[in-house]
Amino acid sequence: MDRFSTSVPISGSSTVKAVVLESSDIDRAMKRMAHEILERNHGADGLVLAGIRRRGVPLAERLGNEIERIEGIRPPVGALDVSFYRDDIAIRQPADVGQTALPFDVAGKIVVLVDDVLYTGRTVRAAIDALVDFGRPRAVQLAVLIDRGHRELPIRADYIGKNLPTSSREAVDVRLAETDGADSVVITEGPS
Amino acid sequence: MIKHLLSIDQLSPSQIELVLKTADSFREVGTRTIKKVPILRGRTVCNLFFESSTRTRISFELAAKRLSADVINFTGDARSSLAKGESFKDTAQTLQAMGVDAIVVRHSSAGAPHRLSRWVEASVINAGDGAHEHPTQALLDLYSIREHFPSFDGLRVGIVGDILHSRVARSDVAALTKMGSQVTLVAPPTLIPPAIDSWGAEISYDLEEVLPKLDVVYLLRVQKERQNEQLVPSLREYATFWGLDRRRVDLMKPEAIIMHPGPMNRGVEIAADVADLERSIIIDQVTNGVAVRMSLLYLMLGAADRALEEVPVG
Numbered sequence: 290m291d292r293f294s295t296s297v298p299i300s301g302s303s304t305v306k307a308v309v310l311e312s313s314d315i316d317r318a319m320k321r322m323a324h325e326i327l328e329r330n331h332g333a334d335g336l337v338l339a340g341i342r343r344r345g346v347p348l349a350e351r352l353g354n355e356i357e358r359i360e361g362i363r364p365p366v367g368a369l370d371v372s373f374y375r376d377d378i379a380i381r382q383p384a385d386v387g388q389t390a391l392p393f394d395v396a397g398k399i400v401v402l403v404d405d406v407l408y409t410g411r412t413v414r415a416a417i418d419a420l421v422d423f424g425r426p427r428a429v430q431l432a433v434l435i436d437r438g439h440r441e442l443p444i445r446a447d448y449i450g451k452n453l454p455t456s457s458r459e460a461v462d463v464r465l466a467e468t469d470g471a472d473s474v475v476i477t478e479g480p481s
Numbered sequence: 482m483i484k485h486l487l488s489i490d491q492l493s494p495s496q497i498e499l500v501l502k503t504a505d506s507f508r509e510v511g512t513r514t515i516k517k518v519p520i521l522r523g524r525t526v527c528n529l530f531f532e533s534s535t536r537t538r539i540s541f542e543l544a545a546k547r548l549s550a551d552v553i554n555f556t557g558d559a560r561s562s563l564a565k566g567e568s569f570k571d572t573a574q575t576l577q578a579m580g581v582d583a584i585v586v587r588h589s590s591a592g593a594p595h596r597l598s599r600w601v602e603a604s605v606i607n608a609g610d611g612a613h614e615h616p617t618q619a620l621l622d623l624y625s626i627r628e629h630f631p632s633f634d635g636l637r638v639g640i641v642g643d644i645l646h647s648r649v650a651r652s653d654v655a656a657l658t659k660m661g662s663q664v665t666l667v668a669p670p671t672l673i674p675p676a677i678d679s680w681g682a683e684i685s686y687d688l689e690e691v692l693p694k695l696d697v698v699y700l701l702r703v704q705k706e707r708q709n710e711q712l713v714p715s716l717r718e719y720a721t722f723w724g725l726d727r728r729r730v731d732l733m734k735p736e737a738i739i740m741h742p743g744p745m746n747r748g749v750e751i752a753a754d755v756a757d758l759e760r761s762i763i764i765d766q767v768t769n770g771v772a773v774r775m776s777l778l779y780l781m782l783g784a785a786d787r788a789l790e791e792v793p794v795g
Binding site for chain 1: 502503505506509510513514515517518519520521548779782783
């Protein structure tokens with residue numbers, strides 16, 4: 290089950306190996322991604338952001354704020370919970386099911402999915418399935434703060450905060466002010 | 482999560498909280514255009530009903546279908562040959578051999594779901610067994626109360642009516658007291674069961690004296706089919722002494738709510754106009770029932786031993 294631990298520390302048993310990003314690094318990465326999103330889509334017209342619970346949601350809010358600062362228009366921001374679309378219910382059951390709240394119609398929109406860590410790609414697969422239940426977007430793009438490799442599905446990110454080659458024995462912890470009190474990205478090594 | 486749900490006693494307060502919290506997410510699913518999620522694709526749920534039921538069976542069927550499970554309905558009459566122990570076991574083994582993952586069972590005999598759970602590999606969910614328990618009704622009642630009050634702790638709930646025959650009352654008292662609420666059972670002495678002291682609830686024989694203290698007024702259905710037991714002189718007399726009419730509603734706290742497990746006898750335990758008041762949440766109970774049953778099926782049919790662990794999501 291260590292392989293699933295991309296964002297939540299295993300309590301008590303993991304050790305921090307390296308701090309990869311500090312708060313200011315995260316800020317700069319988010320600003321750059323906001324610019325890239327606007328450049329690629331020729332502005333914010335028809336653009337909506339959908340954060341994948343949990344930590345994708347505050348990141349989507351931050352991208353929304355940056356886009357507003359640059360463009361003067363704030364794209365609508367929603368939250369997507371993918372628990373009911375996962376493929377691993379037989380082996381693992383998340384205790385913390387959240388709620389989906391998409392305060393916009395996805396039909397015809399360019400939807401940017403936002404998550405903290407891209408790893409196996411299975412969460413993103415579930416997120417795309419969850420999203421299309423709400424309508425047919427014009428396009429779906431993916432923004433992640435960290436891409437740590439080890440994909441198990443043919444999925445890639447369109448916007449990446451930082452590429453972070455890791456071993457699958459390591460875990461990447463993204464901590465955000467909104468969910469964890471302060472911003473940082475650290476690599477930890479869990480029990481094997 | 483637990484493998485079988487036979488009685489409310491099996492659930493800890495934190496497990497109940499988990500069921501209710503997960504049901505919040507399924508409530509949201511119920512508001513979508515596509516009210517269906519793929520999580521239980523390939524699983525099979527059997528509704529095994531030996532006693533008549535419309536709403537509970539439909540509610541379970543809809544819950545399973547909205548989780549993308551396959552559903553089979555097996556309806557038997559408890560007075561037919563299926564009432565005999567051996568036939569019940571044969572039915573169980575047949576379902577077992579067909580490879581069902583969950584069996585939702587209603588039976589007129591208390592303990593039938595418990596017995597079934599020892600015969601099959603599938604998860605067994607009690608959908609009402611005799612006058613024993615109806616745990617999913619209690620969970621949906623908790624969910625519905627939670628939509629109106631911030632905490633169960635110290636909440637005063639009155640359950641009014643035929644306590645003697647009511648599995649709903651038994652499960653509700655167990656669930657509510659477990660969550661810290663105070664329950665008062667209000668009924669004529671003939672409709673109070675003998676071993677009531679062990680329930681952990683207060684007893685009252687005076688509805689009008691109790692009403693002003695309650696946050697929740699829970700009315701039980703008068704079981705007309707039990708009229709020949711002579712426990713109540715007549716339906717009219719029941720309505721006079723125990724029915725909730727407008728005059729009695731005025732004795733309630735302004736924020737107090739009215740509940741009923743259905744089906745209602747308008748004009749007997751509840752006046753026709755009272756059932757349609759804003760503070761009556763009887764229709765919400767039905768909507769919430771689907772979400773709570775989805776939550777239970779999801780939690781029980783997942784990786785069984787992991788549900789309460791903090792498992793990271795990646």
